[in-house]
Amino acid sequence: MIQHVLIDLAGVLYSGGQALPGARDALARLQAAGCSCRFLTNTTRSTCAEVIAQLQKMGFAIPEEAVFSAPLATRARLLADGLRPMLLVHPGLLPEFDGIPQDAPNAVVVGDAGEALNYARLNSAFRLLMQGAPLLAMGRNRYFQDVDGLSLDQGPFVCALEEAAGIEAEVLGKPAKAFFDSVLRDLQARPDEAIMIGDDLVADIQGAQEAGIPAILVRTGKYRPADGEDPHIRPAQIADDFARAVDWLLAQRESADV
Incomplete structure (x- = not known):
């Protein structure tokens, strides 16, 4: 029986700063049914603390320790190996890397930098990679659903740097298996005891499946019919x-109880 539910945030629980219809009640039903919920996000324009504050403002009862973010996974990776990053990230994310030395960088970190990204910064990162620095990507998401439509995410720029430098990025958020494995360790759960709910066919669904976790795709957020x-x-x-998705999952649990 599924006991643990891994949930994407943007495009699943909310969109454009507003909770999606029925999402708050559905999450409350999951929690009332005894499911352990963890929340996985590749959002790289806001710190984890800001994401949690936004969720709580929208009425979601989500504790800080239940959120797993790609930026926090990246911070842990930098600290573990003493890396000094060149940060190609959104200005709003910079506080997530406070206390990490960034002088004489020996690694390149890519997130969704938005308009803070330009040719000069990309070229500087390329030159650093050509000197042997590792390329750390918070995700490979191709695009996301913005308020005014689809917008480019970090993935295309990660691919550009990989192609130019002839290297492969280490992905630290979804869809990396290690990211999903870290959530399972926190839950002390086997993959078949968990399920993922997301709107991104690759980052959420394929990523979970490659970690042995079944997944539900929702037709909100960035979902497109071709998915x-x-x-x-x-x-x-x-x-x-x-x-x-919660209706279906709870029905499956009830059937397993019979």
Whole structure:
């Protein structure tokens, strides 16, 4: 029986700073049913503390320790190896790296930098990579659903640097198996005891599946109709939204109890 639910944030629980219809009640139903919930995000324009404050303002009862973010995973990686990063990140994310030396950088970190990214910064990062610095990516997301439509995420710029420098990035957020494994360790759970709910076919669904975790794709956020027709990535279920995904999951749990 599924006991643990891994949940993406943007595009699943909320969009454009507003909770999606039925999402708050659905999360409360999951928690009332005894499911342990963890929240996985590749959001790289805000610190984890800001994300949690935003969620709580929208009415979601989500404790800080239940949120796993790609920036925090990146910070831990930098500290573990004593790396000094060149940060290609959004200005709003810089506080997440307070206390980490950044002089004479020996690593390149890429997030969704938005308009803070330009040719000069990309070229400086390229030159550093050509000297042997590792490329650390918080994710490979191609795009995200912004208030005014789809917007480029960090993935295309990670790919550009990989191609130019002839190297492969180390991905520290979704869809990296190590990221999902860290959540399972926190839950002290086996992969088959958990399920992922997300709107990103690759980062959420494929990433979870490669870690042995089944996944539900929701038709909100960045979902596009072609996602449901992919011949290689087949979710356990496709639901109209988070509330319907929770309906399906709780029905499966009830069937397992019979």
